[in-house]
Amino acid sequence: MKKVILALAVVVGMSFTACNETKKEAKEATTAEVAVNESTDQEMAMATFGVRGNCGMCKKTIETAATGVEGVSKANWDKDKKKIEVSYDDTKTDVASIEKAVAASGYDTENFKGSDTSYENLPACCQYDHSMEMSQE
Missing domain, CATH: 3.30.70.100 (Alpha-Beta Plaits)
Structure with a gap:
């Protein structure tokens, strides 16, 4: 029973980590897009x-x-x-x-x-x- 609970805890922990990494990557991509858009909005x-x-x-x-x-x-x-x-x-x-x-x-x-x-x-x-x-x- 302890092994099942431990395994379940590991799986749940990994899913939270993966979710946070995905959010972090999405945020970085959005920040990069904003920087690109700001540079293209400026008149050259x-x-x-x-x-x-x-x-x-x-x-x-x-x-x-x-x-x-x-x-x-x-x-x-x-x-x-x-x-x-x-x-x-x-x-x-x-x-x-x-x-x-x-x-x-x-x-x-x-x-x-x-x-x-x-x-x-x-x-x-x-x-x-x-x-x-x-x-x-």
Whole structure:
């Protein structure tokens, strides 16, 4: 009889623990959703500026450099038009900081020359003509 009562107590205790874990996970998920919703509810600033480059590898490097800046949520570089559109939180960064990050990766922007060292380390297909027109329509 003691074994039955002990077994029953163990089962009941395990079910309470499992229930509490489920509630805790649900609460954490809800908290994460709220954080995501708060960040998407905030209006993001948009900017477009010219960036020299040649190919798909350039696109990846340029976009990665831009999104690496705290506050930048999206970056899309147009290879044909030689310009990038960024979406960012203007309380955390500004366009000059984003341009500087792209320039540090080796790519000239409208206002900043790309880092010479980074440019020289780019693959041959990414070494663009420094007189290339930017922000083409």
